[in-house]
Structures are given as C-alpha cells and as structure tokens.
Amino acid sequence: MHDPSRLLPVACNQFRRRITRIATDALDLGRDVAEVASALEALEKLADSQISLLRSAQTAAETVQDANARVLDGAQRVGQSADATLGMVEETAAQLRETSAHAQTIASWVRSAIARMEELNETLTRVQAENAGIKSVAMQVNILAINAKIEAARAGDAGRGFAVVAEAINELSRRTAAASEGIGNAVGGLTGSIRALHDEAGAISTDADAVLTGATGTDAALGRMLGGLTQTRAAVTEIATRAAEVNSANASFGPAFRRMAEGMQQTSTEVHEATQKTRTLIIAGETIVQEAVELGGALADTAFIEAVKSAAEEVGQLFEAGISAGRISAGTLFETRYSPIAGSNPAQVMAPFTGFTDAVLPAVQERVLSLSPEIVFCAAVDRNGYLPTHNRKFSQPQGPDPVWNAANCRNRRIFNDRVGLRAGQSTAPFLLQIYRRDMGGGNFVLMKDLSAPIFVSGRHWGGLRLAYRM
Numbered sequence: 252m253h254d255p256s257r258l259l260p261v262a263c264n265q266f267r268r269r270i271t272r273i274a275t276d277a278l279d280l281g282r283d284v285a286e287v288a289s290a291l292e293a294l295e296k297l298a299d300s301q302i303s304l305l306r307s308a309q310t311a312a313e314t315v316q317d318a319n320a321r322v323l324d325g326a327q328r329v330g331q332s333a334d335a336t337l338g339m340v341e342e343t344a345a346q347l348r349e350t351s352a353h354a355q356t357i358a359s360w361v362r363s364a365i366a367r368m369e370e371l372n373e374t375l376t377r378v379q380a381e382n383a384g385i386k387s388v389a390m391q392v393n394i395l396a397i398n399a400k401i402e403a404a405r406a407g408d409a410g411r412g413f414a415v416v417a418e419a420i421n422e423l424s425r426r427t428a429a430a431s432e433g434i435g436n437a438v439g440g441l442t443g444s445i446r447a448l449h450d451e452a453g454a455i456s457t458d459a460d461a462v463l464t465g466a467t468g469t470d471a472a473l474g475r476m477l478g479g480l481t482q483t484r485a486a487v488t489e490i491a492t493r494a495a496e497v498n499s500a501n502a503s504f505g506p507a508f509r510r511m512a513e514g515m516q517q518t519s520t521e522v523h524e525a526t527q528k529t530r531t532l533i534i535a536g537e538t539i540v541q542e543a544v545e546l547g548g549a550l551a552d553t554a555f556i557e558a559v560k561s562a563a564e565e566v567g568q569l570f571e572a573g574i575s576a577g578r579i580s581a582g583t584l585f586e587t588r589y590s591p592i593a594g595s596n597p598a599q600v601m602a603p604f605t606g607f608t609d610a611v612l613p614a615v616q617e618r619v620l621s622l623s624p625e626i627v628f629c630a631a632v633d634r635n636g637y638l639p640t641h642n643r644k645f646s647q648p649q650g651p652d653p654v655w656n657a658a659n660c661r662n663r664r665i666f667n668d669r670v671g672l673r674a675g676q677s678t679a680p681f682l683l684q685i686y687r688r689d690m691g692g693g694n695f696v697l698m699k700d701l702s703a704p705i706f707v708s709g710r711h712w713g714g715l716r717l718a719y720r721m
C-alpha cells in the first residue's frame with residue numbers, strides 16, 4: 252500500500268504546477284484578449300468617427316440639396332424674367348426700326364423739299380431780276396411820256412392828240428412801275444419766307460440725320476442686348492438643367508448616407524458589445540491569475556507582486572506618519588478637489604495633497620523603479636485615477652509640443668481609463684492588468700500593470716501602480 256504521507260507532497264506539487272500553468276495560460280490569454288480589446292476599441296473609435304463623418308456628409312448633402320433647390324427656383328425665375336425682358340426688347344427694337352423707317356422717309360422728304368426750295372428760290376431770283384428790268388423800262392417810258400407831253404404842249408392844238416396818247420402812256424408807266432414795285436415786294440417777302448423755310452428744313456434734316464444716327468446706334472445696342480439676353484437665357488436654361496440633375500443626384504445621397512450611417516451605427520454597436528465582452532474576459536483572466544497566485548501558483552511576476560504589495564504598504568505607513576506628524580490632515584489627504592493648471596496640454600491638475608505626495612512618494616517610487624530594467628514606472632494614484640507624483644523621468648516641465656508632453660509630463664494628470672480606475676479602486680491584495688499604454692503621438696506599448704491597494708489607517712486611499720514590459 253502507498254504511504255499517504257508520501258503522496259501528499261507529490262499531489263501538492265502537481266496541484267501547484269497545474270495552478271501555475273493555469274495562471275500562465277490566463278496571462279497569455281489576457282495578453283491576447285488585451286490586444287483584441289485594443290483593436291476593438293480602435294475600431295470602435297474609427298466607427299464612431301466614420302459615423303460622425305457620414306452624418307456630416309449627410310447634413311452637407313441636405314444643405315447642398317436645399318441650396319440647389321433654391322438655385323433651381325432662382326434659375327427658373329431668372330429664366331422667366333429673361334423671357335419677359337427678351338420680349339420687351341424685341342418689341343422695342345421693332346418699334347425703333349419702324350420709327351427709324353418713318354424718320355428716314357421724313358428725312359428724304361425734307362431733303363427733297365430743300366432741293367425744290369432751292370430751285371424755287373432760283374426762279375424767284377430770276378423773277379426779281381426780270382421785274383427790275385420791267386421797272387427800269389417803266390421808268391424810261393415814264394420819262395419819254397413826260398417829254399412827249401412837253402412837246403405836245405409846245406405844238407398847241409396840233410399836238411393835242413399826241414398829248415392824250417402821251418398821258419395814257421404815262422399812266423401805263425406809272426401803273427407798270429407800281430405793279431413792278433408790288434411784285435418786287437411780294438417776291439422779296441416770298442424769298443425771305445422760302446429762305447427761312449429752307450433754313451428750318453435744313454435744321455429738320457440735321458435733326459432727322461441725328462435721329463437716324465442715334466436710331467442706328469440704338470438698334471445696334473438693342474441687337475447686342477438681344478444677343479446677350481439670348482445667351483443669358485440659354486445659360487439659365489443650362490443652369491436649371493444641371494441644377495435639376497444635381498437635385499436628382501442629391502435626392503439619392505440622403506437615403507444612401509442614412510443607410511450607411513445606420514449600418515455603421517449597427518457595426519459600432521456590435522463592436523462596442525464585443526469590446527465590453529472582451530473587457531469581461533480580461534477581468535475574468537485577471538481574477539484567475541489572482542486566485543491562482545493565492546492558491547500557490549508560481550509566476551514570473553511573483554517577485555513584482557511581492558514588491559508592489561510591500562511598497563503599497565510602505566506608502567500607507569508614510570501617509571499615516573504624515574498625518575501623525577501634522578504635516579497633512581486626513582481630510583486634505585482624501586480631498587478629491589482638483590484645480591486645473593492653466594495652459595497645460597495635456598491637462599494637468601493640482602490636488603490639496605499634491606505638495607505632500609511630492610515630498611514623500613519619490614523615496615519609495617524611485618527605489619521600486621530600480622528593481623528591474625523591465626519596470627517602466629511606479630506611481631501612486633488615488634481612487635479617481637489621479638496621479639499626483641510620478642517618477643522623475645516622467646515629471647518634466649511641459650513644453651509647447653503636446654505630443655512630447657504626453658510622453659514626458661505624466662505627473663499631475665488624471666488617468667481615468669479602465670486600467671487607471673481599477674488600479675485606484677481595487678481593494679484586492681494585488682491586481683495584474685494587461686493593457687496598451689498610450690505614449691502619445693499614436694504610439695502604444697503593450698504592458699502589464701500591477702497594482703496593490705494603499706490603506707491609511709484602514710481607509711482606502713488608492714493604489715500603487717507598477718508597470719513593466721511584457
């Protein structure tokens with residue numbers, strides 16, 4: 252028979268090996284799930300970003316459709332106005348051409364009248380000359396009649412009959428002279444009237460020529476206006492056609508964007524659910540690791556676990572000593588009022604206890620940091636993930652570059668992500684998390700985050716985080 256006392260150590264060793272294997276497998280699984288979770292989170296952010304872009308595009312498409320509808324309406328109104336204006340201009344051009352034709356007829360008649368007036372004036376000039384000749388002859392006849400009367404008076408009775416004839420000739424010469432004078436006066440007046448009429452006709456002819464010249468220019472301008480309006484109407488028709496095509500295309504954009512957004516929203520929801528499930532798996536894996544270690548499983552992380560638990564206990568003792576020495580009150584140490592540091596990017600804040608932690612934490616944190624080259628940082632956070640005092644290498648003064656600040660100025664910041672909050676709020680003996688650390692500028696590093704709770708006189712203050720490379 253087998254001795255039970257000999258079998259028990261063997262069984263215990265086998266149990267420990269299995270527990271260790273389970274813990275190791277859980278860590279490996281946790282690493283893989285953490286990578287999947289990180290990919291899902293990135294995908295979720297991308298999906299949310301694409302949804303936002305799709306909604307913006309949908310809004311833009313609706314705006315374009317509204318604007319295009321207004322353009323189409325405006326083009327139609329402009330087209331109607333152009334048609335009305337085109338009709339009025341065509342009517343005006345026709346009236347102007349008709350008026351121009353009348354003006355041409357009048358001008359031709361006036362020019363013809365001027366020519367006839369010039370001919371009549373020449374005739375009157377000749378009549379005036381002939382009338383002057385008649386008047387001269389009448390004067391000569393009158394002189395001859397006077398001489399004849401004188402000779403008849405000298406002849407006595409013998410010349411009495413000749414005196415009668417001379418008197419008749421004298422009377423005829425006087426009448427001829429009077430008629431010639433009247434004719435001269437009439438011809439002179441008629442000549443003056445014809446000259447005035449000629450001058451007025453000349454002015455009318457000049458005005459008619461000006462009217463014809465202006466009408467010709469106006470007709471040319473109206474012709475150009477008609478051409479421009481015709482081109483404008485054609486352009487408006489083209490705009491209306493294109494606007495109708497755009498309106499038709501936009502009408503299909505809205506439903507397409509809506510379907511895409513709905514599909515992307517469904518994808519985002521599914522990704523979010525998958526992310527939540529992976530987080531549940533991560534927590535389950537972390538719990539398995541914790542329980543396996545508590546059951547005696549041996550991990551490569553065991554030394555780190557013991558170190559962080561011891562250091563967390565030491566920090567709690569330093570806090571208690573500070574309260575006892577009056578360096579800080581318990582109320583101030585547990586205060587969660589944070590004051591922003593102006594101009595910081597990424598945002599940094601101060602808590603009432605930050606000055607105290609700056610004085611007491613470096614001694615512990617820097618010592619733990621030197622335990623292994625694999626350790627990246629060791630820093631305490633309160634229950635809200637606020638990290639007041641970081642390692643010296645991560646506590647540089649901020650500069651103008653936010654990417655550099657994110658990697659080198661990590662003190663006085665609130666890390667309220669899943670890992671940071673769980674590290675600050677967990678009261679388990681230790682918590683081992685696997686996550687991708689954001690180093691800024693799109694750089695991520697897969698790490699283990701090991702934390703242990705910090706208690707001050709039995710009151711949970713936060714946790715001490717120890718991060719090291721996988």
